[in-house]
Amino acid sequence: MSELLFLIGGWFGMLVRGSVLLQLAILAAVFLLHLAWKRRRRPSLASWQPVLAKLVAIGVLVLAAALVALPGLASGLIILAAQLLGVWTALDGLRLILRRFQNVDAVESYWFRAVRPLFLVLALLLFIDRFDGLQAIADVRLIAMFGEQFTLGGAVLLVSLPYFLVVLSELPVLLLGFLLQRLMGLSAGNRKVFELIFRYLLIGVGVLWLANQVGLNGNAIAAIAGGLSVGLGFGIKEVFSNFVSGLWLLFEGSVRPGEILLFEGDPAEVRRLGLRAATLWRDRDNVELVVPNQTFFTAATTTTYTGTDRMRRSEVQVGASYRHDPDRVIALLEEVARANPRVLPQPAPNGLLINYGDSSIDYALRFWIANPMDDPAISSEVRRAIWHAFQDHEIEIPFPQRVLHNNADA
Amino acid sequence: MPDLLPRASGRPLLRSERRSGHRPALLAALLALAVGCGGCQRLPVNLQVSISPGAGADRLSSESLNRLASQMAREFMQNNPGVNLHLRYIPEAQVLDTLSARSSLGVGPDLMITRAAPAQALVQKGLSRPSDLEPAQLDPLAIKYLQGFRQGNRYLALPFLVQPSLACYDRRRISAPPQRLDDLVSLAAEGKHIGLPLLFNELLWTSTGFGAEDPLIRMLDGARTSNGKPGLEPADRKAALAWLQWLYRANVEPTLKFLDNGDELVQALETGTLDWISCNATAISRLRRDLGGNLAVSPLPRTNDGQPSRAFARLLLISFGRDSNPEERRVAQKFALFVLNDFSQNNLMERAVGNMPVNQTVIVPVKNSPELAAMEQSLASSIVPNFRSGVGATRLAQPISQVLKQTIYGELSPAQALQQIEALAGASQPEGQGR
Numbered sequence: 001m002s003e004l005l006f007l008i009g010g011w012f013g014m015l016v017r018g019s020v021l022l023q024l025a026i027l028a029a030v031f032l033l034h035l036a037w038k039r040r041r042r043p044s045l046a047s048w049q050p051v052l053a054k055l056v057a058i059g060v061l062v063l064a065a066a067l068v069a070l071p072g073l074a075s076g077l078i079i080l081a082a083q084l085l086g087v088w089t090a091l092d093g094l095r096l097i098l099r100r101f102q103n104v105d106a107v108e109s110y111w112f113r114a115v116r117p118l119f120l121v122l123a124l125l126l127f128i129d130r131f132d133g134l135q136a137i138a139d140v141r142l143i144a145m146f147g148e149q150f151t152l153g154g155a156v157l158l159v160s161l162p163y164f165l166v167v168l169s170e171l172p173v174l175l176l177g178f179l180l181q182r183l184m185g186l187s188a189g190n191r192k193v194f195e196l197i198f199r200y201l202l203i204g205v206g207v208l209w210l211a212n213q214v215g216l217n218g219n220a221i222a223a224i225a226g227g228l229s230v231g232l233g234f235g236i237k238e239v240f241s242n243f244v245s246g247l248w249l250l251f252e253g254s255v256r257p258g259e260i261l262l263f264e265g266d267p268a269e270v271r272r273l274g275l276r277a278a279t280l281w282r283d284r285d286n287v288e289l290v291v292p293n294q295t296f297f298t299a300a301t302t303t304t305y306t307g308t309d310r311m312r313r314s315e316v317q318v319g320a321s322y323r324h325d326p327d328r329v330i331a332l333l334e335e336v337a338r339a340n341p342r343v344l345p346q347p348a349p350n351g352l353l354i355n356y357g358d359s360s361i362d363y364a365l366r367f368w369i370a371n372p373m374d375d376p377a378i379s380s381e382v383r384r385a386i387w388h389a390f391q392d393h394e395i396e397i398p399f400p401q402r403v404l405h406n407n408a409d410a
Numbered sequence: 411m412p413d414l415l416p417r418a419s420g421r422p423l424l425r426s427e428r429r430s431g432h433r434p435a436l437l438a439a440l441l442a443l444a445v446g447c448g449g450c451q452r453l454p455v456n457l458q459v460s461i462s463p464g465a466g467a468d469r470l471s472s473e474s475l476n477r478l479a480s481q482m483a484r485e486f487m488q489n490n491p492g493v494n495l496h497l498r499y500i501p502e503a504q505v506l507d508t509l510s511a512r513s514s515l516g517v518g519p520d521l522m523i524t525r526a527a528p529a530q531a532l533v534q535k536g537l538s539r540p541s542d543l544e545p546a547q548l549d550p551l552a553i554k555y556l557q558g559f560r561q562g563n564r565y566l567a568l569p570f571l572v573q574p575s576l577a578c579y580d581r582r583r584i585s586a587p588p589q590r591l592d593d594l595v596s597l598a599a600e601g602k603h604i605g606l607p608l609l610f611n612e613l614l615w616t617s618t619g620f621g622a623e624d625p626l627i628r629m630l631d632g633a634r635t636s637n638g639k640p641g642l643e644p645a646d647r648k649a650a651l652a653w654l655q656w657l658y659r660a661n662v663e664p665t666l667k668f669l670d671n672g673d674e675l676v677q678a679l680e681t682g683t684l685d686w687i688s689c690n691a692t693a694i695s696r697l698r699r700d701l702g703g704n705l706a707v708s709p710l711p712r713t714n715d716g717q718p719s720r721a722f723a724r725l726l727l728i729s730f731g732r733d734s735n736p737e738e739r740r741v742a743q744k745f746a747l748f749v750l751n752d753f754s755q756n757n758l759m760e761r762a763v764g765n766m767p768v769n770q771t772v773i774v775p776v777k778n779s780p781e782l783a784a785m786e787q788s789l790a791s792s793i794v795p796n797f798r799s800g801v802g803a804t805r806l807a808q809p810i811s812q813v814l815k816q817t818i819y820g821e822l823s824p825a826q827a828l829q830q831i832e833a834l835a836g837a838s839q840p841e842g843q844g845r
Binding site: 006007009010012013014016017018019020023073074075076077079080130131132133136 | 453454455456457458494496498499500508511512513514515516517733734735738
């Protein structure tokens with residue numbers, strides 16, 4: 001740690017050089033002016049004004065660098081800042097263009113989670129490299145761990161790399177999934193499986209590389225693994241169980257993103273299958289249910305509507321008076337179902353007499369729909385159409401009735 | 411008529427002056443910061459020192475030099491409280507680009523330790539500036555080779571350490587070192603495995619006996635022939651051709667091998683593939699570690715007429731950075747004087763094997779150490795590059811080595827090779843810049 005403080009002290013020595021201070025003062029002035037403009041105008045995320053403002057700032061920096069260089073003073077810091085600002089402005093412009101063609105939320109999310117932090121980290125590393133050499137800084141020893149020197153470079157990698165591994169792996173994996181889907185004709189579900197597995201693989205390799213980079217030797221990894229096995233036995237058993245369940249479910253293909261399951265009596269769509277839990281979307285109240293992976297793994301049955309195909313068979317029950325001919329009623333019911341555009345013609349709707357009830361003859365109308373999530377809406381439409389059809393054909397839906405026999409008459 | 415406001419000191423203050431009353435203070439503060447932090451006198455002086463002693467064969471020796479440099483830095487800091495020395499090791503191949511980039515930001519090092527060719531490039535690029543040390547400060551140190559770096563009454567760089575070329579061999583296989591160049595070839599004919607570097611400046615000592623060495627060095631330093639063109643005079647050309655033909659013939663000997671660089675030679679001697687090699691003195695510590703007492707060193711073989719061969723010695727130089735403020739510059743010069751004094755030079759000679767002092771007041775204990783004796787003897791006839799002579803041969807070593815390689819493998823005739831070497835020399839010197 002004292003090595004790090006000594007190093008920072010050395011930087012301070014360079015920073016208080018006159019030519020460096022002058023450059024820093026110019027950079028600070030331009031930055032503050034830009035900040036003041038931003039606070040006054042408060043441009044929206046979709047506005048091109050910040051891009052124009054940054055272009056003006058680049059112009060000012062280039063001009064300032066030229067003026068500073070005139071008497072032979074160093075101006076590289078200003079030029080470097082202008083170059084970085086140029087790259088940043090280009091990226092910002094690209095973001096604004098992408099907003100027009102892609103999902104805005106996705107673009108902004110990737111921008112804030114990946115592009116911005118990555119650019120800041122790379123810019124910082126570039127500054128340090130130009131300033132004092134990255135290797136020299138990375139080699140600064142902090143503490144000894146497992147017989148290895150833990151360096152500043154290792155610490156920075158340990159903090160930043162896992163984040164960037166998780167965030168940055170998203171886009172290349174999506175692109176690869178897209179390409180494979182086009183080339184190999186993968187289904188959407190299989191594509192998602194592939195993307196997820198490839199991402200886990202990427203993150204896994206990254207973590208191993210990181211362990212090697214920070215100087216974890218084989219013994220250290222064995223020690224950590226030993227600790228983990230104890231931890232698995234107690235505290236993080238559930239986490240590990242969920243992770244393994246998630247992988248298994250992916251391979252098995254029963255709970256993949258895009259699948260529709262019957263969960264707690266309601267159809268729900270699988271939105272994400274994460275390391276620990278799956279996220280399900282329930283249509284009826286628009287909620288997202290975060291369900292631990294092992295729930296599906298240990299449950300006796302998982303009901304899915306999308307295992308082999310995406311069709312669902314729906315059923316509507318209705319009662320008609322005893323005085324109506326059942327054949328006529330069944331024909332009418334089937335006709336009603338066929339008339340609904342959202343009911344599939346094949347397999348054909350099927351009317352059934354299911355019971356002679358106390359008050360009515362009970363019928364069931366079974367029909368097939370394309371999207372399991374549409375069942376409540378289509379069933380409602382069919383029920384309404386049955387009412388109107390019965391009305392038109394004077395078919396009575398009887399109230400509950402009971403025939404009373406008076407003994408006095410006998 | 412401007413609107414005047416009352417002022418206690420007498421002169422009324424203009425409204426515009428009042429409005430901007432804080433500006434002069436701000437500007438003064440900025441100016442104070444910009445001119446070098448006048449109020450920071452009590453802060454420690456942080457001195458940036460870059461070290462690029464070379465790579466390849468002398469890697470391990472460089473490491474020992476680096477360790478010693480760190481030790482010297484600690485000793486200097488102990489004697490100079492309030493001074494922090496920050497050492498940075500930059501590979502020689504990157505030194506120019508790295509320092510150029512840092513200097514463009516204004517954060518170039520205060521002091522740079524490099525070999526002669528990079529030091530000259532630093533001067534030419536304006537990345538270093540002459541020493542401000544007075545003769546009264548330098549004269550007592552009796553620094554060798556200093557005059558080769560003089561410009562007017564100042565020095566562009568200061569010699570720091572010198573690393574001579576030697577012959578290193580395994581005494582189990584070779585009982586007595588070859589005395590002359592022909593003996594070397596004879597030794598190879600007897601079946602001893604001899605290794606020579608294919609790097610031009612490290613091989614040039616074999617040309618001494620042919621009379622080709624000085625003309626080639628002069629040509630590569632930019633000298634012109636009597637007709638004003640870059641190249642060699644007819645007599646010198648003849649000598650150079652004789653040397654190239656010797657190289658070609660020598661390579662025919664199956665046990666005389668030309669390897670690409672000194673590092674490969676040292677490795678081959680370590681593993682026993684070779685019995686005798688020409689080496690730089692900085693390789694001794696590495697070879698000693700592997701060969702122990704079986705390692706022997708001697709001066710390089712003489713010419714066939716008995717004259718000492720004149721090999722290139724490596725010279726480490728101290729250059730001063732251009733971005734230092736006056737205080738940093740003062741401390742940098744103080745540190746330079748510290749590493750050049752008898753104590754430090756003696757320390758370096760004894761503990762970083764292969765490094766010879768430039769301070770002539772340091773006594774080299776040649777009687778106690780055959781290695782130091784061989785180095786001292788070799789130095790007496792060595793060519794030590796300076797900014798006037800010898801740097802061209804180092805700068806163009808790589809491309810000329812390629813030409814030599816093609817020559818010894820018969821792809822180019824000696825005449826064609828010489829033509830290409832002359833062309834390289836001409837290309838490196840723009841018209842009108844020859845001496």
